[in-house]
Amino acid sequence: MALRTADEYRKGLRDGRKVFILGNQVDDVTEDPFIKVGVETGVFDFKMGHDPEMRDIAVTKDRETGEEISTYFDIPDNPEAVAKRFNLVGTACTYGEGAIPFVKDVGTDLINALTATTALMGNKTYQDRVDAYRKHCARNDLSMAGAVTDTKGDRSKSPCEQDSPDYYLRVVDETEDEIIVSGTKAHITASAYCDEIIVIPTRNLSEDEKEYAIAFAIPMNTPGIVQICRPNFRYEDKYHFPTPAPRRGHVEALVVFDNVRVPKERVFMNGETQFAQALAYAFTAFHRFTAVSYKIPIIERMTGLGMLIADANGIETASHVREIFNNMIKYVETTKALAQAAISKPENFLNSGYYVADRLTANIAKLFFASNFHEFVRDIQDLCGGLLVTQPTYQDWQNKDLRPYLEKSLGGGNGYNAEERLKLMSYAHHMVASDFHGWHEVCTIHAEGSFAAQKMMMGLEAPMEMYKDKAREMIGSTKK
Ligand SMILES: Cc1cc2nc3c(=O)[nH]c(=O)nc-3n(C[C@H](O)[C@H](O)[C@H](O)COP(=O)(O)OP(=O)(O)OC[C@H]3O[C@@H](n4cnc5c(N)ncnc54)[C@H](O)[C@@H]3O)c2cc1C
Structure with missing residues (x-):
């Protein structure tokens, strides 16, 4: 699949995801007066790929298929990759009229971190799954939010000492093909308008906290995911003087996982407490x-x-x-x-x-x-x-x-x-x-x-x- 257009990105967000803002469920995140600010900021990522002046920075080639993919999915297996990424992110922020589009940054940072950590773990199954996931996202030009921060309750206590087990995301059940997770991740930028969400633990874990040592990625419309967004500012602004570039910004959400089923081919860590901190x-x-x-x-x-x-x-x-x-x-x-x-x-x-x-x-x-x-x-x-x-x-x-x-x-x-x-x-x-x-x-x-x-x-x-x-x-x- 070729790089998506801005309209294809917007269309992909109309997928039945469960998003709330100001107490009301949102039918279409691309039309909500607050979330639209974030959608239209994310849109710049997709515009960049089609702008002839930006293509050198925004577009690269898939190493296996040769097809065009977003430079965010470049594999940083060479020292030059660091400066290239700096240029990509900085240029995207300027191109995005003052705000970074942010719909692939955190996601690809997480994919890179998962690739490095699963290699350290020496776990070939996880390595292959992360690799397949990177290809899936790159080849379908998907956007990904990153969910690391748990709500954490009492900060002086570990996950299993908390009053509520939902203060940290955890596995509540497992079948041969799936794990089932519950808990809540906080402050997740752009999740309301990303295609996928990637989840990892936020901290070190002790051996008896295996159910919290969990990393996975799923589509944002997976049943059981409920997003509660905090409004920032409205897309249509009547009070400020108009500027050539509309105001840009992002929207965060509290992302609740209520018995969410995750297929095992999308699980990248499940119980390996000794690697939780390494991944974070x-x-x-x-x-x-x-x-x-x-x-x-x-x-x-x-x-x-x-x-x-x-x-x-x-x-x-x-x-x-x-x-x-x-x-x-x-x-x-x-x-x-x-x-x-x-x-x-x-x-x-x-x-x-x-x-x-x-x-x-x-x-x-x-x-x-x-x-x-x-x-x-x-x-x-x-x-x-x-x-x-x-x-x-x-x-x-x-x-x-x-x-x-x-x-x-x-x-x-x-x-x-x-x-x-x-x-x-x-x-x-x-x-x-x-x-x-x-x-x-x-x-x-x-x-x-x-x-x-x-x-x-x-x-x-x-x-x-x-x-x-x-x-x-x-x-x-x-x-x-
Ligand atoms: C606008 C915004 C966007 C964000 N986007 C994302 C995102 O996309 N994905 C994501 O995963 N996260 C995101 N975050 C979360 C961000 O990483 C956290 O806010 C940050 O790590 C701090 O965690 P916290 O908010 O729980 O605050 P806390 O960790 O509770 O920090 C509050 C204070 O408590 C102190 N503290 C915390 N724990 C302890 C302890 N054990 N002992 C002593 N002192 C302690 C801290 O040093 C700090 O001074 C975002 C946050 C913001 C504000």
Whole structure:
């Protein structure tokens, strides 16, 4: 099958999946006023494959059949694959008009992690199943959500110590051909508008927690899957000034598995507790770098927005504003430099033959980006002034009786008239002062792992003995 078109992707989502939003079941996710934001963001992935200017980046060849497939399914069995992926994800985010399409990123990070981990397990059956699954998705040009995070209940307790067994997804029954799973995965991006869902454990497990050591992939319309989506913002936006590119973004869901039957050929781990953490770890090795890759175009754009706002307010030469510019430049360029540093040292992940960006630097890049984002936003908010949150809406601007008041009161510096200044402020409102922005701040901290997750990885990956040896040399110590 050839690469799908945007319409074929949309059509594929009308498959009887069980999705709820604001308490109501959704008949067609492509038409829901909130979920449509995500669908139309995902659509860019399919547009890219058919855009002659993007094909070099977005399209590759299936190594066996020679047919065209999405570059997301490229097998990263060479060091160059890391830079190629960085380019793909960053370009997709820019092409997606400011949001990453995200309907293949997490899924292919998971397929790569499953390939590497099943190889480490030495389990040929699982390896063959993952390989068949990769081919199935690539050759049918499918989109895949990744479900890693369980609801987790009391964080200080392990899965089998929890009050409810459903705080972690688990196997509740098994037949010769199927496993039956129950439990809930949380915060799953794009699951309402992906074709498939890939599930892995989120943490280490003890030997007596075999039923939680489960990895599999199934279609999103499999009976027993219930998705409860959280609205972010509406596709049709009446309040903000229209922009050439509509606003983009994603929708997360709480994904409930209520006695869901999974065919065994789609099961990639079933009871191997000793590999649960390795799989979660492998996923982060691939996915944390994806996170950094797609954030860069977003923060570049936000930096430019802050600078234009300063122009429109006539403050761009003030010394404190120059200092803010320097802070923003330092933030965006350091994040980029860290990403480049991670690319420059590709690692053969645990000798699996699959290459990832340097794990220590990739984790530092994500931590640096996430822990400085709020200050970066604070600076943009500072440049905007109070109009950021008190500005009249586009509906006021369209009212012929009100517009003259706005025209004569809300112009700015550097030749910005009221309309141009309000357009900027309106976009800034969306980016740094709206409900969407609240989502973005939290997404920055938690999505792709909270601060502690990156710090834990840094502790594991940093060459601490090398640091200590340097100090030992200085004092002539051999004490280990
Ligand atoms: C916008 C968004 C999109 C996301 N998309 C996806 C997705 O597509 N797929 C997916 O699988 N996940 C997704 N996530 C989930 C994300 O990976 C998690 O939010 C993140 O790993 C944190 O987990 P949590 O939300 O359960 O918070 P918690 O883990 O509960 O973190 C809250 C605080 O508790 C601390 N904490 C947690 N456990 C312990 C402990 N045992 N001891 C001490 N302190 C602890 C943390 O360090 C943190 O400070 C998404 C999240 C967001 C916000």
